[in-house]
Every structure is written in C-alpha cells, then in structure tokens.
Amino acid sequence: MRRGSKPKILFAKTGQVYGVNLSSDFCAEHEWGIPKIRQEFGMIDNIHAKPGIHRRTVLIVPNTLVWVKLGQDQGIAYRPWWHLDNKMPPIEQISKRVANHEELKEYSWSKETRRLRAAWSEDDFAIISSDPEHHRYLRQIFDAFGSFDVAIFLGQRQFLENPGLCIMILSRIPQEILDALKEGDEEGDQLRIKFKATGIEKLLREKGKRYFSLRPRHDENGKLIFWLNPMEQDKNNCGWFTIEDLEDWAEGKGKIPKSNVPVASH
DSSP states (O other): OEEOSSOEEEEOTTSOEEEEEOOOOSSGGGTSOOHHHHHHTTOOOSTTSOSSGGGGBOOOOOTTEEEEEETTEEEEEEOTTOOOOSSSOHHHHHHHHHHTOGGGOOTTSOHHHHHEEEEEETTEEEEEESOHHHHHHHHHHHHHGGGTOEEEEEOOTTTOSSOOEEEEEGGGOOHHHHHHHHHHHHHHHHHHHHHHHHTHHHHHHHTTOOEEEEEEEEOTTSOEEEEEEESOTTTBOOEEEEHHHHHHHHTTOSSSBOOSSOOOOO
C-alpha cells in the first residue's frame, strides 16, 4: 500500500458527497492497476461487458472491508492479506495497523493531508482522517457498500486532479463522470483489440522481458505507441516506445536497453 499525495473527498454541485479520490504518487504500485481489487469486489472488466460504470460496480463486499477507529483516526480500510491473531478483536487489530501504517502516518505532511490520508495498491486500500467532519462523509461512502451502491475504479484526468483509486456512491455519481467512463471504455476496447493483435505481450513474455506496466495509446498521427515501465531499470529505459522498439528489446537491442545515448521521446 503506497500513499496518494492529494486525497480528496468529492462533492456534487449540490454539496452532497459522492465519493473519494485516494489520488496517486509516482510509484510502481500505482501503475499496476487494481486487478485483484476488481476480482475481490466482483467487478467485470472485459470488452463483452457493457461499457461504463457497469464494469466498475461492486457486486461482492469482502468481509475484510472494515470501518476502522483508533483514537482520532477513523475511516475505511481493505486489507485482505492481513493475518490476524487472537489477542484482540479483528477490528481493533486492523484499526491499529491502519493507523500505524508507514504510508498513513502524519509526521511530514501538510496540515490538510494530516487530516485526510490515503494509500492503496493493486490489492488493498485505506483512507482515514482525524477530522470528525471527514468521518461523516467517509461513513456515508462506507455504508453504501451495504446496499451495493458503490463503484470502485481508477480515476481519469478528464474529471479529477491527480486521479488515483476512486470509491464512489453509485447513485450519486455526476453524469459527466458516467459519460467520460463510457466513452473511455469504448475507445479503450478498440485500443485493447489493436494491442492484442500486435502479439507483443506474448513475444516479450517468451523472451523473458518483464515490466511493471505496458500501456498503449495513439500518438498525434494515430500510430500505436506504448508506455513501458520495465523491471531491471538499471538495465532498461522507461518511456514511450513504438512496436518496433519493443520488438528490438525482445532481441536485446535498440532504444530500451540502457546505453550512453538518451532516449528520444515520441
């Protein structure tokens, strides 16, 4: 679990809370996506599912999603991999571990982020605060899980500053966000089809080339390019590359293996 740098409670124009953005930071844990969270919360993510918020709707609520409370800190936490002992009730154990988690401590942050702190990765998340007003808002979001009125997804820059893991009350999400998610899915589906057709993932796997993230997009000319965040970064460059660059990497040559020549951006 790694901290988000600017977590924020989200409000509609009416003043009603509709969710939280746990925000993000420059770390691999925030580039891996949230496949395990999606699986544990029963969400569907494939091109055969209806695009938009339907792919992000919570259908299962794990019993390891809890409301935590310890001292002034309260909030929401999901930590499925914790191994609990029998010395104290599970909720008290989880509360203590959340409050004492390195990424959620208050020691060096601004006044605002000391009050509202968040951290997440592909398989866990927590957002807590020492502010009683925040507790009321976070509790509304937590209680929405009880009626399966929740969506979880990675935010987009079209509608969020510093987007990260988002937890939103399904029935309160503004229409502009719903529209952006649907449009993004439709474009993303076509991109995934093109990405799969390149066969580059299979080639890199066969050649033993490992990475934290490989994301496609179209450049200004409509050509498919890829953001690569490779493992073994002492040996490999990260950046935007063409399919030809990735094929060269599979053979141990080209722009991605590190050399004295800087990588040109696309």
